[in-house]
Amino acid sequence: MAAGQNIPDLGGYDLKFKSKVPDDFHCPVCQLPMKDPRQIERCGHRLCTICLEGLFRQPSARCPVDREPLLREKIFSDNACQRRILDLHVECSFDGCSWTGELRAMERHQSECLFKVVECSNAGCKERLTRTDINNHKEFDCPWREINCDYCRVIVIMKNKQQHFGVCPKFPIPCTNNCDLRHIPREKLEVHIRDDCPSTKVPCEYKNLGCGEVFPRKSTKSHLELHAEHHLDLALRGLEATRYQVEDLLGVVKDQSQQIEGLKSKDKNQSQLIERLNLTVQCQAQQIEQLTTNAKDQVERIVEAKAMINFLSQQIEELMLDKGKGENQPQNAEVGRELQPKKQSFESPSRFPVYQRKEETDNCTQNPQTDVWTPKHLLNPQFGSGLSSCATHHPRLLVRPFAPDNIRDIKLGMELLVTRSRGQSGRGTVRYIGKILGRKDDYIGVELGPGQEGKHDGTLDGQRYFSW
Numbered sequence: 212m213a214a215g216q217n218i219p220d221l222g223g224y225d226l227k228f229k230s231k232v233p234d235d236f237h238c239p240v241c242q243l244p245m246k247d248p249r250q251i252e253r254c255g256h257r258l259c260t261i262c263l264e265g266l267f268r269q270p271s272a273r274c275p276v277d278r279e280p281l282l283r284e285k286i287f288s289d290n291a292c293q294r295r296i297l298d299l300h301v302e303c304s305f306d307g308c309s310w311t312g313e314l315r316a317m318e319r320h321q322s323e324c325l326f327k328v329v330e331c332s333n334a335g336c337k338e339r340l341t342r343t344d345i346n347n348h349k350e351f352d353c354p355w356r357e358i359n360c361d362y363c364r365v366i367v368i369m370k371n372k373q374q375h376f377g378v379c380p381k382f383p384i385p386c387t388n389n390c391d392l393r394h395i396p397r398e399k400l401e402v403h404i405r406d407d408c409p410s411t412k413v414p415c416e417y418k419n420l421g422c423g424e425v426f427p428r429k430s431t432k433s434h435l436e437l438h439a440e441h442h443l444d445l446a447l448r449g450l451e452a453t454r455y456q457v458e459d460l461l462g463v464v465k466d467q468s469q470q471i472e473g474l475k476s477k478d479k480n481q482s483q484l485i486e487r488l489n490l491t492v493q494c495q496a497q498q499i500e501q502l503t504t505n506a507k508d509q510v511e512r513i514v515e516a517k518a519m520i521n522f523l524s525q526q527i528e529e530l531m532l533d534k535g536k537g538e539n540q541p542q543n544a545e546v547g548r549e550l551q552p553k554k555q556s557f558e559s560p561s562r563f564p565v566y567q568r569k570e571e572t573d574n575c576t577q578n579p580q581t582d583v584w585t586p587k588h589l590l591n592p593q594f595g596s597g598l599s600s601c602a603t604h605h606p607r608l609l610v611r612p613f614a615p616d617n618i619r620d621i622k623l624g625m626e627l628l629v630t631r632s633r634g635q636s637g638r639g640t641v642r643y644i645g646k647i648l649g650r651k652d653d654y655i656g657v658e659l660g661p662g663q664e665g666k667h668d669g670t671l672d673g674q675r676y677f678s679w
Contacts, residue, residue: 222238222240222241222243222246222259222260222261222262222265223237223238223241223242223243223244223245223246223259223262224243224244224245224246224296224301224314225243226244226301226302226304226314226317227301227302227304228244228299228300228301228302229299229300229301229302229311230299230300232244232296232299235257235292236248236292236295236296238257238258238259238262239256239258239275239276240258240259240262240263240265240266240275241259241262243259244296244299245257245258245259245292245293245296246259246260246261246296247259247260247261247288247293248260248288248289248292248293248296249263249286249287249288249289250286250287250288250289250292251274251279251281251285251286252285252286252287253279253285254274254276254277254279256274256275256276256277257289257292258275263281263286266281267281267283296314297313297314297315298313298314298315299313299314300312300313300314301313301314301317303317303320303321303324303326304321305321305324305326305327305328305341306326307326307341308324308325308326310324324342325341325342325343326341326342326343327341327342328340328341329341329342329345331345331348331349331353331355332349333349333353333355333356333357334355335355335368336353336354336355338353353369354368354369354370355368355369355370356368356369357369358372360372360375360376360379360381362379362381362382362383362396363379363380363381363382365379379397380396380397380398381396381397381398382396382397383395383396383397384396384397384400386400386403386404386408386410387400387404388404388408388410388411389410390408390409390410392408408428409427409428409429410427410428410429411427411428412425412426412427412428413425413426413427413428413431415434415438415442416431416435417442417445417446419449420442420445420446420448420449421445421448421449422438422441422442422445424438521628521636522628525628525636525638528636529638529660532662618644618653618655621641621644621655622641622644623641623642623643623644624640624641625640625641626638626639626640626641627639627640627641627655627657629657637659637660637663638659638660638663639657639658639659639660639663640657640658640660641655641656641657642656642657642658642669642677643655643656643669643676643677644656645676647671647676648671648672648674649672656669656676656677658677
């Protein structure tokens with residue numbers, strides 16, 4: 212064989228053929244009938260596939276017959292030769308088997324042959340036997356086979372059986388007190404010694420009364436018979452002691468019952484006190500709530516009074532101004548004043564007092580209890596609590612001022628009371644509401660009333676916003 216050339220042994224079929232194999236079917240490398248023959252295209256020589264792969268692992272692969280260089284692309288499978296080799300008859304290679312047949316059936320036969328040597332499948336066992344004997348070995352002879360314990364039915368390895376018996380909870384063992392029982396399950400031995408074993412030493416039944424004897428359980432009857440008088444004397448003394456204890460306990464119970472009654476009476480008094488305090492707190496809470504309501508009403512009255520005072524002061528000031536102008540100017544002064552350019556004012560929106568004209572009461576809703584008129588567009592909750600009111604006896608203005616919450620409450624055409632420079636108050640009509648060029652805030656354009664001078668004429672920074 213070409214072992215020095217790193218070619219595997221037995222590249223071909225190492226079997227016993229029933230007839231002579233032709234020389235052309237032998238591999239020139241392994242000298243065996245070829246397995247999966249490959250033919251070299253150039254020289255026609257055939258080799259086993261395994262043997263051919265061994266040649267290609269050499270630095271320069273050459274044909275083993277004529278030493279010509281080998282090229283993989285010039286080699287092909289020889290299927291015709293393969294069929295002729297598989298038609299040959301062979302004998303089974305396992306000792307004791309008499310099977311013969313075509314080579315192509317050999318592999319399937321060997322996979323089922325009862326004379327093939329196999330290894331035991333039990334974990335830990337390395338025994339090798341024929342298939343005929345392996346099953347009997349695994350079931351009955353293998354020391355590594357699994358079995359069930361005869362007592363607890365747990366699965367154990369056969370070779371560990373005796374070791375398991377040393378800890379098996381149901382394995383029968385003799386009593387450790389050397390009584391007559393010899394087959395007690397290990398898990399029940401403790402209970403047997405404690406409750407049943409006649410050799411276990413136990414105290415006398417009258418231990419709590421003073422008998423200190425200890426003896427084997429089987430001697431209990433004889434002990435009771437021999438010491439019956441002593442036990443009776445112990446029982447009488449025990450009863451006497453118990454009677455004194457009961458009397459003491461009755462006295463304690465009586466004292467505790469009296470204490471409980473006293474605590475119940477005290478608890479009842481405290482519950483009545485708590486109930487009275489709760490009623491007092493409720494009354495005080497109602498009083499506080501009433502005082503708070505009265506305080507709110509008074510605050511509202513004060514605010515209304517202040518607004519009325521401001522309004523009356525403004526009316527007095529306007530009447531005085533009108534009276535002075537009537538005395539010092541000619542009759543056509545009013546016409547001349549209207550021809551002069553009016554000065555206007557641009558103001559940032561604040562909480563201006565706003566007044567509605569008397570003729571706008573057609574769009575108001577009257578409260579018959581207070582004679583207050585509220586503009587319908589202010590009945591929407593989004594305008595807050597501000598109200599505009601008017602008295603039916605006034606010919607021109609509403610009596611109570613309306614303080615807007617934001618700029619959306621102010622409308623074009625409304626008359627306003629505004630605070631002028633130096634703390635002066637003025638009155639005017641809303642002519643513009645919106646943005647001013649170059650400034651981010653919202654502004655209101657107001658046409659001031661007669662006799663009031665502003666800084667603008669509806670134009671600001673060259674941009675006209677309103678005219679009259």
